[in-house]
Amino acid sequence: MSMNNLGIVKRGIVRADAAAVAKLARFGVATVHEAMGRVGLMKTCIRPIYAGAHLCGTAVTVLLQPGDNWMMHVAAEQLREGDVVVAACTTDNDDGFFGDLLATSFRARGATGLVIDGGVRDVKDLTAMQFPVFSRAISAKGTVKATLGSVNIPVICAGALVNPGDVVLADDDGVVVIPAAIAQQAADAAEARDANEAGKRKQLAAGVLGLDMYKMREPLEKAGLKYID
Amino acid sequence: MSMNNLGIVKRGIVRADAAAVAKLARFGVATVHEAMGRVGLMKTCIRPIYAGAHLCGTAVTVLLQPGDNWMMHVAAEQLREGDVVVAACTTDNDDGFFGDLLATSFRARGATGLVIDGGVRDVKDLTAMQFPVFSRAISAKGTVKATLGSVNIPVICAGALVNPGDVVLADDDGVVVIPAAIAQQAADAAEARDANEAGKRKQLAAGVLGLDMYKMREPLEKAGLKYID
Amino acid sequence: MSMNNLGIVKRGIVRADAAAVAKLARFGVATVHEAMGRVGLMKTCIRPIYAGAHLCGTAVTVLLQPGDNWMMHVAAEQLREGDVVVAACTTDNDDGFFGDLLATSFRARGATGLVIDGGVRDVKDLTAMQFPVFSRAISAKGTVKATLGSVNIPVICAGALVNPGDVVLADDDGVVVIPAAIAQQAADAAEARDANEAGKRKQLAAGVLGLDMYKMREPLEKAGLKYID
Amino acid sequence: MSMNNLGIVKRGIVRADAAAVAKLARFGVATVHEAMGRVGLMKTCIRPIYAGAHLCGTAVTVLLQPGDNWMMHVAAEQLREGDVVVAACTTDNDDGFFGDLLATSFRARGATGLVIDGGVRDVKDLTAMQFPVFSRAISAKGTVKATLGSVNIPVICAGALVNPGDVVLADDDGVVVIPAAIAQQAADAAEARDANEAGKRKQLAAGVLGLDMYKMREPLEKAGLKYID
């Protein structure tokens, strides 16, 4: 076992099942996160660069060095239709690692979006392209091409572990990572949860209280809740 | 006097006068804050979840525990037409305490919006519902229902003291709290200030300088301002 | 040489060449920043108050005191057609130093926008006016007029040195400062860079890899990059 | 009722009972906070300026304006033996509102320390004087004396409501506010809790598990905890 995971590009990654990915794409991040048992969320600092951005795809992972986007170009070659690039950095760095030229390249290679624990630029062009990007920062600061990182190694991106091939789902609520091995299971659980919510919404809209619908009155009383006037 | 303010729901709160609330709703946060003598603002970390969100209503307060939204359901029962839920937490916590199901319930019970020193989710749905929410964070992270907080006790929300029944006004500029006892007085003062601003705006648009309009030249000179070429 | 730079208004500043400013206005912040050799950017905390805000003009600089916007009124008198007000503060302070009345005045005097390392308010009105503002915060908190700062001295705004008369360019990607003396040179370099990008974009859109277009394969191999399957 | 709470100095404040203050001074912040039912803590950003700083006294409150420490001098006159100055600001501001001269004055007037949601300076001298200060920042930045705040009105300091006369207790763990009316009750509860902890510490030191001492095994099993090998 090697200590060092830098300077590596893994080519033959196993992607999550396409049908599971397609099914997951129908649900929101909050629903899938709940369906999975509340795991796999990235930190809330990762935000869409334009309102309504949405993506779901299989992760091609990139480990960047600060101020250096060389590995983004290496990653482009590894992309297939339906992939999402997930970029982490060896340290906190908000430089603009990505802009409209790379977006053009990534899209031409099949990518459907980018999640990056760092900065991006050309926001106006990316918005015009409707290329969904979820990032920690927006920065015009350019980057060099001088130091190796890696492509398709496991990375920790904004507090979440992402293995190449995992499903990444992102919308206005944030970003959730679904391990490839449980993608179908998570999609099914999301579907069940979603169906269940429709009925609840109807009742609540009619004025039924969650207190009654979820049968909370007894446990609240047991916990010691007191009403005063 | 009890030391502990947890586990309490106060039912019979006194709400600010409805006419005063209606009048305050006509003005912006900056105007009302100025009219009140520059007090009552929440910290700037509380932001609308969609551009243009706006609310004005009487506060039903909630004290949450971290990662736990049980008290939101308890609060729903205490809502009346025109209320705004104001939720604080016993510690800093950005979890998604609130989403579209609770919004549906709150709206059905009469609430016109939410101000929360914490996180919310289902932003896309909340935006579609045009349910105004002002929060510190957006997070898909779910919460449990295990530990008691309180409803309708005085809370400190984002640095501002909110008593149940106070008026809460929020727009793109932030959130201001108007104590119920001075709601009418604040509304009148806001009206006077607003009327006064129209005349100033006209002059400034015509090129009159604030230096002259506000008669600042003499005090500036006294303070020692020097012009150099 | 005086130690103290407070309480000073410089009147006869030298503005960057108008043709260079007009040319710079055609390019984005990222392009100009690259063309200049990656210098002159403000920190990423400075953001537009509405999506799509854009400005390019010559700087009239203001040094504010915390919680005090007196110098904004002093600056108004120094404005000429095509100026941008660049406001720094002697300390970090997010108060609302600027709102729709000052915007009305600034516009009447010829200003095309504001960049401020501080807070602003009346965001709804400013958006309606389409008066571009780039700020660190939005805050309804009012300010006093009690303590002297300066106008048209060199200031450090969000990490960038701005001399009066320099060109300030801002868009969705951030804010860049172009010293007056190199405005034309920067504009020409930006034009060259922009022209060059069009060709690259075309190739990348056709699926050509940056690896090949930029001839990166050899340097990557030399640096030790290893492909594994 | 006046809307405005600025420009006021309240002289005849009621201080918490001296015996209760003395008793509270024997316990740590964590103990008292627990004994009171986990309320009254300031935010964790307030830290001692030197390791081991500790204070307990009755609050003389100050509301400052950003960059302005005029009210600190006004507060000095209101101090009595055993008081602690608690200073809040109308906005977030880290300027150095306080240094060794004010500390000398405060001490001469009887104060035993300072809690400030802002900055202080002369840290070396304050440490040499062993004058305990709990602040949000350390800053050499000076302040002016130009705008009124207030003394001895209720303030919100780092997220906690402080009324003049309340007990303020601070140590390495943070700052807790004990309302004057329950000072004795809180002191007694802290004493009981403290006594109780000694026994627990002994057991735990002997290797007894909290799982057994607190009888957690059954509730953990009920909650669904599973042991795997």
Place this chain on the structure above:
Amino acid sequence: MSMNNLGIVKRGIVRADAAAVAKLARFGVATVHEAMGRVGLMKTCIRPIYAGAHLCGTAVTVLLQPGDNWMMHVAAEQLREGDVVVAACTTDNDDGFFGDLLATSFRARGATGLVIDGGVRDVKDLTAMQFPVFSRAISAKGTVKATLGSVNIPVICAGALVNPGDVVLADDDGVVVIPAAIAQQAADAAEARDANEAGKRKQLAAGVLGLDMYKMREPLEKAGLKYID
């Protein structure tokens, strides 16, 4: 494969080789991090609660829920001589999950320290005990025991992946995680690096320049460095 990793305690974990742990304990975090190829560091927000705190041991991992330290008690039972507790939380939360009672219990069970991406309290007592703790915050805020997390599952703590049994090394420079499988290899590499540094230090102390010692002059010239007078 289960989706959910909550509510689990793994008992039979494999710890890194004791000799390797002992050897690693002789080196600093910066040395080991370099020796491993610059991987495995936690984020810089994790700091020692007292100057000079230092620890090296095998990880028993804990996944906490916000405001809830129930799992800390469950973890105590899993400790063996030489372990370090590494606690992560399902969300960002600075509450005081740990204090002197738990430290007493952990020490009695063999633990040599704690690394926690959260808050701790009783800092004075922990310092007196010389129980090394590395945390993100200090907070007196108490926690409940109501919701399950897990013990000895892989966790992401302050941006680093920690598997139970991995070596955790922490000192004034931060915290590094050494996977159990490469502990010996990392210890050997650290030793080599450390030996190498002694010679360099001697040369540098004698006034030899790094420019010459590392033979940087030629690559700097190639990169285009220009000296001007």
Place this chain on the structure above:
Amino acid sequence: MSMNNLGIVKRGIVRADAAAVAKLARFGVATVHEAMGRVGLMKTCIRPIYAGAHLCGTAVTVLLQPGDNWMMHVAAEQLREGDVVVAACTTDNDDGFFGDLLATSFRARGATGLVIDGGVRDVKDLTAMQFPVFSRAISAKGTVKATLGSVNIPVICAGALVNPGDVVLADDDGVVVIPAAIAQQAADAAEARDANEAGKRKQLAAGVLGLDMYKMREPLEKAGLKYID
């Protein structure tokens, strides 16, 4: 005039007068900052790595690239007795750009300390060496030597403009920059201020109020201050 300031080393810099530097070294940062008219302070994020660290010397400036400390070695050659290295970075980056080896080299070349808007490591060794360092972060993260920055160009470090040869003074209160041209004037003003403070301290210690000593009662009354009982 060149647009680009990267890749440059200026050798023949003019240092502030040695006597002025020696005199400035006798005063604290707060005193000198006040004496200069409250200008020249770095942001409060720059902190000493050990309590009591203190430095005063002439600046040799370094502009670093993120994750890259190559220029530190270039700077070492430019050092003379009494210099202080002031390092800025082209972007926010907390990596460990500096450790005990560079400290050994810098000291051997005459440097008396470091101020860096970035991270450092080997804190234990640097403390043992009593090599004063003021930094924004502590991080064990190593850096590469791949991309050019510059030495002895004007830099903006933590919000302050530093020209090579300026005096840099740092203590527990922060860091202040004194332009070389006014070093003597600033030293004299600091001396005057310091002498003046001794008298004030004596009076305040005797219980005289600042209200009386500074004759504040009349201006306070004019400003509208009201005393209530």
